Amino acid sequence: MARIRAENLVKNYGSVKAVLGIEFDIADGEFVAILGPSGCGKSSTMRMIAGLEEISGGQILFDERPVNDIRARDRNVAMSFENYALYSPITIFENIAFPLRASGMNASDVNRRVHDIARKMELEPLLDQKPTGLSSGQAQRVSLARALVREPEVFLLDEPISHLDTRQRYRMRRFIKSIHQEFGYTMIYVTHDQEEALALADRVMVMSDGEIQQMGSAQEVYTRPANAFVAGFVGEPPINFLPFSADGDGIVIEGHRIEVPEAAKPRLKQIGASGRAGVRPHFMALGDNGGITLSGRGFVTEELQDHNEIFVDIGKTRISLIAAPSQRVSRGEDVTVSIDPIHLLLFPEGVEREFE
Ligand code: ADP
Ligand code: MG
Secondary structure (H helix, E strand, O other): OOOEEEEEEEEEEOOEEEEEEEEEEEOOOOEEEEEOOOOOOHHHHHHHHHOOOOOOEEEEEEOOEEOOOOOHHHOOEEEEEOOOOOOOOOOHHHHHHHHHHHOOOOHHHHHHHHHHHHHHOOOHHHOOOOOOOOOHHHHHHHHHHHHHOOOOOEEEEEOOOOOOOHHHHHHHHHHHHHHHHHHOOEEEEEEOOHHHHHHHOOEEEEEEOOEEEEEEOHHHHHHOOOOHHHHHHOOOOOOEEEEEEEEOOEEEEOOEEEEOOHHHHHHHHHHOOEEEEEEOHHHEEEOOOOOEEEEEEEEEEEEEOOEEEEEEEEOOEEEEEEEOOOOOOOOOOEEEEEEOHHHOEEEEOOOOOOOO
């Protein structure tokens, strides 16, 4: 296993600046997810760690040893991609055994290792079959087994399950998590799916436009996002942003003055005359809950099995909140919405971005 550190890591493709001098320190045995929208530099970062892409600037260190000039195959890194190329003329056993045979391992060790990993990946009953006819989830597991059979120091996964259907994805998520628990590899997992990142990783590295916006636990990036980008990218349904104007130690949202908590006052000073208040749908309620109350008009209610998602227009801003299945609004109805002030996040003004 290895600790992985990056110092001022840069990747340029000609004039395209893909990674803009990032720094991170991933502990031995840690599971980190790199999360961000398409094109933000996730795969470039991953491929530089793997040694598949030349580093344009800065360095990468494994256990404090620079690896910039070490070839991919000498880094003892396993990498699994979305695209699992299995060799169809040979059995699944031989597919998994391939990297071991290529390294010259003797037959009895190959046999032991392949059976060992196949048991852990629930593939033993399939070993004598050929890849044709496997489900996409099974094929993905064979591909993971083939990557892991070499017992790498570092295991890199780049969007390994984004092409699977929802059910298969859930199943594979559990596998990937159990691989980490069982083997204790340092694992880095690239995804654009925030739910996947939060569910799997010890820490999430949120990237956009070639830079790290925040690195922290799921809880940290969710409840204490470093900026409006992280606040908006992490969390489902997405966070609500309500425009405010500052008024002394308070903010005014749609004519309602709210005194901000003591801890948020320096932040309000920094932001200045106006900004956006972020509040997650889970931290808003329909009716007067004793917190901050705002009045609005009902838009629609979406009934989901164990809760309702309710949309309300507060002035010109449409917000959503999570409510009990018994609660609903009808269109145009006057409603009261409350917010727990503890969960109010303050951000400077900015333009909202659409995320996929
Ligand atoms: P992500 O994995 O987050 O989608 P990438 O690391 O693949 O992002 O890409 C980051 C940026 O670098 C994008 O603007 C992309 O178009 C560009 N890029 C990636 N690979 C190449 C390449 N081989 N040549 C030129 N530009 C590339
Ligand atoms: Mg990518």
